[in-house]
Amino acid sequence: MIIVRSLFVLLLLAAAMLAQGANPDRGIVYDAEFVKLRAQNAAEWAAEDAALRDKLAAMRKKYGRPPNIIHIMWDDNSLGEVGIPQMNKVLGFDTPNINRMAEEGISFTRMYSEPSCTPTRTAALTGRMSVRAGMYKVGFPPDGMGLHKDEITIAEVLGKVGYRTAFVGKAHQGDIEQSYMNHQGFDYANFSMYNQFPLINWHEFLGPSGAVQGLFESQWDRKYTVDREFRPLEYVNQLEGRKGEKPRVFTGTSLPEYKQLMRQHQQLVIDYLDRAAGGDKPFYLAYWPHVYDLVRKPEELTTSASTPFAQSIVELDADIGAIMEKLRETG
Incomplete structure (x- = not known):
């Protein structure tokens, strides 16, 4: 797992070099905090970079x-x-598979993310502060914004050095075409444009609130229907496509379809690992599962916490365990 940390550093360095190559006259403009940290840690960083290069070469x-x-x-x-x-x-609730990864690898106790999903994902894709990419709010449909095509993503960096790239799960990077993951460097992408909550909220037992938020089909002609001009008649959440192609709709937006999405994505990942094991290229797989199913019957809850949140985390842990087992199986 030290390798995982080192690879993260390597990828940031690669992204920086690619960005400078795209505009060699300007280079990277660092903020004051980085300049201060570099002055304090320059020698240590240089030694770590050298060790990283040696490890990767080996x-x-x-x-x-x-x-x-x-x-x-x-x-x-x-x-x-x-x-x-x-x-x-x-x-x-128990997460034995994630706990094992933490025990065998590294746990970062002072690694901070953005406080919401869209900015965090932008930072992970680009290596930049999300505000500098214009991605500082949580997108809900219809949004009319997204990650700009000129941003350099980790998938683009790795693709240029020979990696196969794939994305499966929650992208949440907007609903304009240039923000689609298959247009952001991924060879294959099965991705959502928004977060989970429109899908979770669009069901009938919420009554008037659900009708206004979700406008589910059975309510389209009833008294809570919003004016036709304002109703997203063709709301789409999950898309699938290959690099440069027009993506197709992968699944619908009903609650039952959302409940199946985690299982579908997990199977896509397992199948991808099977295929990649026999390939002649290294691969980069971004698996960002939706995870949360907050609409559950009491009999579905098996943890002592007895909450839908805890149940979702336990199921995620089992999925990660299956991925680790597949990696051991395929070598």
């Missing part, structure tokens, strides 16, 4: 190609909810 010599990279990211966990068995006991 791996390439041993395996004949650069390492594969899988990046799994999801929303809304606070400090200690996963990766720490003692906190699992306090909170009332």
